Amino acid sequence: MQDILVKDIANHLGTEVRLKGWVRNIRHSGKLLFIIFRDGSAEVQAVAFKPELGEEIFEGAKRLTLESSLIITGIPKEHQKKAGEYELAVTGIQIVQIADEYPISKKEHGPDFLLSNRHLWIRSPKQWAILRIRHTVYFAICEYLNDNNFFRFDSPILTPNACEGTTTLFELEYFDEGMAYLSQSGQLYLETGIMSLGRVYDFGPVFRAERSKTRKHLTEFWMMDAEAAYVEHEENMDIQEGLIRHVIRKVLATCDKELDILERDKELLKAADAPFKRMTHFEAIEYLRSQGSEIDHDSDLGATDEVLLTEGSAVPVFIEKWPKNIKAFYMRRAPEDENLVLGSDLIAPEGFGEIIGGSERETDYEALLARMKEEKMDLDAYQWFLDLRKYGSVPHSGFGIGLERLVTWMSGTHHIRETIPFPRMIYRIYP
RNA sequence: UCCGGAAUAGCUCAGCGGUAGAGCGGGUGGCUGUUAACCACUAGGUCGGGGGUUCGAAUCCCUCUUCCGGAGCCA
Numbered sequence: 001m002q003d004i005l006v007k008d009i010a011n012h013l014g015t016e017v018r019l020k021g022w023v024r025n026i027r028h029s030g031k032l033l034f035i036i037f038r039d040g041s042a043e044v045q046a047v048a049f050k051p052e053l054g055e056e057i058f059e060g061a062k063r064l065t066l067e068s069s070l071i072i073t074g075i076p077k078e079h080q081k082k083a084g085e086y087e088l089a090v091t092g093i094q095i096v097q098i099a100d101e102y103p104i105s106k107k108e109h110g111p112d113f114l115l116s117n118r119h120l121w122i123r124s125p126k127q128w129a130i131l132r133i134r135h136t137v138y139f140a141i142c143e144y145l146n147d148n149n150f151f152r153f154d155s156p157i158l159t160p161n162a163c164e165g166t167t168t169l170f171e172l173e174y175f176d177e178g179m180a181y182l183s184q185s186g187q188l189y190l191e192t193g194i195m196s197l198g199r200v201y202d203f204g205p206v207f208r209a210e211r212s213k214t215r216k217h218l219t220e221f222w223m224m225d226a227e228a229a230y231v232e233h234e235e236n237m238d239i240q241e242g243l244i245r246h247v248i249r250k251v252l253a254t255c256d257k258e259l260d261i262l263e264r265d266k267e268l269l270k271a272a273d274a275p276f277k278r279m280t281h282f283e284a285i286e287y288l289r290s291q292g293s294e295i296d297h298d299s300d301l302g303a304t305d306e307v308l309l310t311e312g313s314a315v316p317v318f319i320e321k322w323p324k325n326i327k328a329f330y331m332r333r334a335p336e337d338e339n340l341v342l343g344s345d346l347i348a349p350e351g352f353g354e355i356i357g358g359s360e361r362e363t364d365y366e367a368l369l370a371r372m373k374e375e376k377m378d379l380d381a382y383q384w385f386l387d388l389r390k391y392g393s394v395p396h397s398g399f400g401i402g403l404e405r406l407v408t409w410m411s412g413t414h415h416i417r418e419t420i421p422f423p424r425m426i427y428r429i430y431p
Numbered sequence: 432u433c434c435g436g437a438a439u440a441g442c443u444c445a446g447c448g449g450u451a452g453a454g455c456g457g458g459u460g461g462c463u464g465u466u467a468a469c470c471a472c473u474a475g476g477u478c479g480g481g482g483g484u485u486c487g488a489a490u491c492c493c494u495c496u497u498c499c500g501g502a503g504c505c506a
Contacts, residue, residue: 029469030462049463066456080464101441106467107455108443112498168504185506210504211432223506303502345506357506402506416506427498 001073007041009076009086016075016091019044022123023068023099025106033061037072037088042257043125045079046072048090061093067123069096111415118422119431129258130418133251133411138203138403140250141224144243145201150226153193153200155186161381170209170219182207185400186225188330188385191361194229194396195388201226203403211426214303215415216353218404220424227398233332233342233360236397237318240346240356241276244316244406248273251410264412271314272349278318281340284309300326307351316355320344329371331359344399352409358399365389 004017021039028034031050036043050058064070074088103117104124114121121127142152158180174180186202193200203224210217231239248269251259259266279287285297288305295305301319310317321334324341331341343359362368368389372379379386407419417423422431 025467027465027468028462029465032463032465034465034468036466045466047464051463081466101457103441103456105442105456110443110499113442206506208505212504213499214501214503217505221506300504354506400506405506 005041006037006039006044009042009044009088012076013086014075014077016073018071018073019088020071021069023064023066023070025066026064028062031058033058035061035064035072035090037070038123044076044086044088046074046088046090048093053090057093060095061090063098064093064095065099066102067099067120069099070094071096111417115417115423115428116430122421125261127418129255129261130407130411130413131421132258133255133262134403134407134419136251136255137247137407137410138222140247141243141401141403141406142201142203143250144246145199145224145226148199148239148242150199150201150228151193151197153190153197153202154204155183155189155202155225157183157204157206159183161378168208168210170207184208185223187227187398187400188382190225190227190398191385191388191396194227194394195392199226199228199231213426215417216303216405216408218416218420218423218425221416221420222403223400224403225398225400227396229394229396231360231397232395233320233344233397236358236360236399237276237278237320237344240318240344240358240399241316243401244276244346244356245273247406247410255410259411262411262413264410268314268350269410272316274315276315276318276346277313278320279309280321281319281323282321284319298323298326301345303353306347306353310347310349310351313349316349317347318344319347324371327359329375329377330361330368332362333367342397348405348409350409350412352405355405355409356399356401358397360395360397363389363393363395365393 001016001018002012004012004019006019006021019037019039021037024036024038024043026033026035033048035046035048037046048058048061071094072088072090073092074090076086076088079085079087104120122131158174160180168184169181171179171181184206186204186206190200190202201224204222205220206223207220209219228239252266252269282297284301285295288295288308291308293305293308309319320343321340322343324331324333324339327341327343331343334340334342341359345354346356347353348355362371365386369386372382404416404419408416411419413419417425
């Protein structure tokens with residue numbers, strides 16, 4: 001007998017097969033018993049009829065509890081009540097383990113309880129769907145970059161110094177070398193990679209010790225940083241746009257069922273796959289002020305500003321050319337105004353907020369040095385970074401995507417904590 | 432860190448000064464097509480901790496703890 005996955009059940013109608021998985025739900029009414037069976041790939045209703053199955057197997061099956069593990073044999077056939085779906089006529093059941101009373105019931109639960117039971121919660125249909133979309137988004141990003149001549153270049157997670165600022169780092173003792181820090185971005189290391197490989201990206205966990213407490217923040221999240229030699233500001237945004245649109249198309253093409261489970265509005269995703277809007281920070285502030293905001297031209301955008309800027313827009317919006325004093329030291333000054341830098345933030349529609357931060361980088365040694373002095377950075381610690389501007393400096397640009405932010409948008413999830421298997425937040429380190 | 436809110440059965444919640452409740456989940460029984468199945472019975476509580484007011488506190492007051500939502504910071 002052939003072992004198959006539930007997702008392939010339509011290819012085996014009428015022939016006995018074997019499936020290995022778990023009980024999602026079980027119902028019985030005298031001589032008839034229904035098991036909602038899942039195996040990771042999909043779910044199917046298995047139907048057991050006592051007169052056909054025999055007393056012993058049937059009574060054994062009635063002992064099954066929620067999330068019990070079992071190996072089931074049966075004959076796939078069309079669902080008697082739902083057109084276009086399939087069910088399994090059970091011929092045999094091998095119980096692997098009878099599960100204890102399962103903590104996650106079929107009714108509603110609060111977030112604290114679910115997060116404390118995250119190791120079990122991930123089995124629930126919506127979490128299953130989100131994790132599969134995460135997988136799809138992750139590989140879609142890599143696929144686009146690989147197809148556009150980027151090479152994977154993993155930056156270190158343990159670092160001797162801050163990338164930007166020093167207030168947001170987790171620190172630890174590093175043997176006899178003093179303090180080391182968990183990386184909050186691989187970007188500076190990535191800039192070294194382009195001089196070797198031309199275009200590079202990293203993808204891994206980064207850490208921010210900020211005491212953030214919102215639905216958009218995690219203390220540990222996965223970031224993809226990309227960096228490309230001889231790419232300037234405009235092309236940098238073109239690459240970002242191409243990448244995001246590739247991800248949208250990939251998710252729509254391969255995660256149809258997952259999006260249905262999550263009740264995600266697919267039309268909104270389809271509409272976002274069109275040319276992105278671009279506006280300067282100056283234009284954004286002017287617009288916000290015209291809408292009644294009292295924000296001034298030297299300010300960063302707040303959460304409500306981001307929502308306002310994308311309201312009514314089907315596509316993401318780039319905000320570019322920022323005042324230099326509210327952006328990072330390494331961004332290149334705009335040629336037309338030395339108080340502006342060639343940075344861009346990409347804001348997702350539907351209120352999902354910033355998903356990418358990017359910029360063209362400063363290439364001039366003296367200009368970079370001056371900015372680092374202004375920021376009172378430890379120049380000795382960054383000599384390697386300054387060296388890049390001495391040995392074959394070229395125009396270059398890069399950007400960073402927060403994987404979970406992108407998954408939150410794609411899946412239409414309310415809170416970012418559901419888009420990573422084990423979220424790390426200010427008040428949450430278990431499980 | 433700041434501003435709000437919450438804590439009552441395993442879970443989700445109601446009760447808001449006068450004998451501790453419901454639904455789900457658990458247990459027992461019933462049912463040949465169930466869809467968060469249904470029906471009957473049943474077990475299950477230091478009302479977050481401490482202090483106070485009161486004849487009487489889950490309920491009012493103070494305090495602590497924990498968590499949730501939002502802001503700032505950012506992806």
